[in-house]
Amino acid sequence: MTRILLIEDDDTIARGLAYSLEQEGWTVTCFGTLAEGRAALETGSFELLLADVGLPDGSGYDLCAAAKSRGIPVIFATARGDEGSVVLGLDMGADDYIVKPFRLREVASRIRAVLRRAAGDGEHIARLGDVTIDMQRAQVSRRGQPVLLTALEYRLLLTFLAHPGQTLTRGQLLEGIWDVAGNFVNDNTLSVYIKRLREKLESPDKPLIVTVRGIGYRLEADTHAAQ
Incomplete structure (x- = not known):
């Protein structure tokens, strides 16, 4: 079963995302801080990281390198929709970048696309x-x-x-x-x-x-x- 690590500090968004993604058949582990995200990556096993950029104790960007070093695809989901932030996130190695407010169906579609690419033996x-x-x-x-x-x-x-x-x-x-x-x-x-x-x-x-x-x-x- 596909395991997704969700890092989102807004409880309402986190609950809605987690419920929607679980309806797709995925297992979702959710935390709200950068520190919790780092600890989860160190101790858990995940197929994808879905992270907000603006977190109470730092930037979700800091999770990207840790996830990519473990071969975990990364999608940022954030309110920072300016072109510079999008390009920065992609340049850091993120596999996709979604700007809030987003539609839950679109998030699931983006996740499926990233998981398909990740399953292609690293082809990029x-x-x-x-x-x-x-x-x-x-x-x-x-x-x-x-x-x-x-x-x-x-x-x-x-x-x-x-x-x-x-x-x-x-x-x-x-x-x-x-x-x-x-x-x-x-x-x-x-x-x-x-x-x-x-x-x-x-x-x-x-x-x-x-x-x-x-x-x-x-x-x-x-x-x-x-x-």
Whole structure:
């Protein structure tokens, strides 16, 4: 059974999250402080750490290195939704970053995606033609040159990568990028981010993101992972 360590100092949020995740069949151990989180990582066995950043006795960021050194995937769930905080969390090695207020269904979906990646024998690099995505470092390059993506553009790319070859509705894509923004993302905004992602990653003769008229979009290129 999958064991999740939840570090959240807001009792209402903690109870709601724990209940929701247990309904997914996972076992949840919950604490509210940095010290308790450290002790739990030292003495317990977990498949995933879900941690708030702002804790009464320190930062949830301090738990990330301890968890990653034990091979435990990390997801931050926090009210700090500015792009700098998101990028910092991902640069520290977090596998995902969710901004409050979040939807419980979305949290469960993100956890499943991270657990699937973690089960892939440590594979963390995806390739789309001449585009390389290092998901451990949250870095994207094309033909060996860095590609600068905003947090929303990067989250949109990860949403496509999680469903290669599958047509995603605009609603599904909006769900995938909602929490990173921390604000309302509408249908027109999504079109802008799709356009920007295409401009940064696609070659004129080889589209990566294909429009499926009347439905949504599909990641067209063959995707494979490598160490």
